[in-house]
Amino acid sequence: MAQINLTVNGKAAHAEVESRTLLVELLRDHLHLTGTHVGCDTSQCGACVVSVDGKSVKSCTMLAVQAEGAQVITIEGLAAADGTLHPMQEMFREHHGLQCGFCTPGMVMSGIDLVESHPDGLTEQQIREGLEGNICRCTGYHNIVKAIAAAWPLMHDKQMPQAAE
Amino acid sequence: MYDFEYHKPGAIDDAVKALGADAEAKALAGGMTFIPVLKQRLAKPSAVVDLAGLGLTGIRREGNALVIKAMTTHREVAMSSEVASAIPALATLAGNIGDRQVRYRGTIGGSLANNDPSACYPSAVLALGATIVTSRRRIAAADYFQGMFTTALEPDELITEVSFPIPEKAAYAKFPNPASRYAMVGVFVAKTAEGARVAVTGAGNDGVFRHAAMEAALDQSFTADALKDVTTPESLMNGDIHAGTAYRAHLVGVMARRAVMACK
Numbered sequence: 001m002a003q004i005n006l007t008v009n010g011k012a013a014h015a016e017v018e019s020r021t022l023l024v025e026l027l028r029d030h031l032h033l034t035g036t037h038v039g040c041d042t043s044q045c046g047a048c049v050v051s052v053d054g055k056s057v058k059s060c061t062m063l064a065v066q067a068e069g070a071q072v073i074t075i076e077g078l079a080a081a082d083g084t085l086h087p088m089q090e091m092f093r094e095h096h097g098l099q100c101g102f103c104t105p106g107m108v109m110s111g112i113d114l115v116e117s118h119p120d121g122l123t124e125q126q127i128r129e130g131l132e133g134n135i136c137r138c139t140g141y142h143n144i145v146k147a148i149a150a151a152w153p154l155m156h157d158k159q160m161p162q163a164a165e
Numbered sequence: 166m167y168d169f170e171y172h173k174p175g176a177i178d179d180a181v182k183a184l185g186a187d188a189e190a191k192a193l194a195g196g197m198t199f200i201p202v203l204k205q206r207l208a209k210p211s212a213v214v215d216l217a218g219l220g221l222t223g224i225r226r227e228g229n230a231l232v233i234k235a236m237t238t239h240r241e242v243a244m245s246s247e248v249a250s251a252i253p254a255l256a257t258l259a260g261n262i263g264d265r266q267v268r269y270r271g272t273i274g275g276s277l278a279n280n281d282p283s284a285c286y287p288s289a290v291l292a293l294g295a296t297i298v299t300s301r302r303r304i305a306a307a308d309y310f311q312g313m314f315t316t317a318l319e320p321d322e323l324i325t326e327v328s329f330p331i332p333e334k335a336a337y338a339k340f341p342n343p344a345s346r347y348a349m350v351g352v353f354v355a356k357t358a359e360g361a362r363v364a365v366t367g368a369g370n371d372g373v374f375r376h377a378a379m380e381a382a383l384d385q386s387f388t389a390d391a392l393k394d395v396t397t398p399e400s401l402m403n404g405d406i407h408a409g410t411a412y413r414a415h416l417v418g419v420m421a422r423r424a425v426m427a428c429k
């Protein structure tokens with residue numbers, strides 16, 4: 001068994017895990033953060049996407065021990081303490097970017113990574129390509145793409161540049 | 166997944182020793198191939214040696230070569246201005262591997278050690294005549310790839326970096342499998358000091374290969390037109406549920422012509 005220490009959603013977390021424990025198992029089974037989902041066993045669906053040290057990763061394809069000392073953010077860590085939703089969550093609601101909701105935690109986390117890593121603007125094409133690692137069986141993606149585009153000006157606190165639209 | 170011991174050494178020598186001391190120990194890089202394999206119980210290593218603590222990331226220019234360390238991620242290669250100015254084709258290749266999350270974690274060393282017959286990097290390494298630098302020697306691309314999932318690496322030998330001679334121009338064209346994003350057919354074309362080079366991944370029934378007939382045609386005239394009548398023997402092709410041998414042979418021609426047109 002390995003002792004691991006990391007920061008999850010801004011709080012120190014500690015757990016005793018087997019070496020084979022996946023990061024997603026640490027989050028769901030040990031820390032009881034069940035918002036992060038598991039939708040496949042082939043690392044293709046993206047339901048499990050979280051942020052690790054500012055990078056968007058599939059938590060089903062990373063060992064918990066590899067996250068020693070890391071800063072992890074999950075879907076539970078996005079809303080403010082008073083319940084105010086993160087702009088990305090708010091835009092998913094506004095634009096009806098979900099149906100069953102299974103893929104949504106991963107979509108929201110990937111969307112945030114996409115917006116944050118494109119400070120100069122984000123095209124529809126870039127959003128669609130940026131979601132290649134996230135599969136949704138319900139929505140047809142269109143409203144998810146709209147929600148992410150709508151979150152860009154809110155997260156960067158400025159208008160989307162014309163050229164990038 | 167079967168359980169194993171986890172080690173994270175801080176020096177290459179220690180990692181090599183850990184692998185040498187235990188025949189069942191395996192290295193872990195980005196885990197984008199290895200962890201799915203473990204999850205399916207297709208491997209049962211006694212110990213997993215994480216290479217993340219070895220300081221093996223970075224990209225540098227060395228004379229007429231671009232050197233990429235083994236643990237450099239696909240994302241880092243795709244975003245590197247050094248790569249974009251020296252071998253832009255390599256940045257494009259890395260930027261189209263899998264998806265964003267795969268590119269944030271997956272590494273060049275892991276891809277080359279694995280030598281998946283539909284992986285992208287092997288075609289660039291073979292076409293550019295790169296050198297695989299390991300913990301004990303330097304291996305020429307031509308000697309390195311030995312068929313599907315097989316390389317010249319010994320069990321306790323680690324890739325430390327890859328040195329790519331900079332070509333006059335090059336491009337990579339891939340027809341991705343729509344589900345996995347791996348290459349159904351990928352063709353890397355380069356105009357090098359030694360002549361035209363064409364390496365094909367995803368299509369061959371024995372892994373990545375050089376397409377001699379296409380190279381000869383491009384040596385005559387480095388244009389897409391020169392490839393019009395060059396065929397690819399179906400007997401060399403892999404056929405599976407995604408594409409039959411005739412379709413793949415046809416795609417090799419299409420992707421090669423697209424790559425020649427995209428060369429820069």
Ligand SMILES: Cc1cc2nc3c(=O)[nH]c(=O)nc-3n(C[C@H](O)[C@H](O)[C@H](O)COP(=O)(O)OP(=O)(O)OC[C@H]3O[C@@H](n4cnc5c(N)ncnc54)[C@H](O)[C@@H]3O)c2cc1C
Binds near residue numbers: 194197345
């Ligand atoms: C959904 C998905 C889509 C993908 N699409 C593509 C694609 O389009 N094109 C493509 O090329 N690849 C694709 N991949 C594979 C991806 O590129 C992997 O990153 C790569 O194959 C393995 O690299 P890794 O760093 O993750 O290695 P790991 O999975 O950690 O290791 C792979 C193997 O290499 C060995 N190894 C790792 N590093 C070294 C080293 N330095 N020296 C010696 N041995 C080493 C390990 O022991 C293991 O056997 C995809 C993967 C996924 C999950």
Ligand code: FES
Binds near residue numbers: 048
């Ligand atoms: S659960 Fe499907 S990619 Fe992680």
Ligand code: FES
Binds near residue numbers: 103136
């Ligand atoms: S909303 Fe159901 S899978 Fe995306």
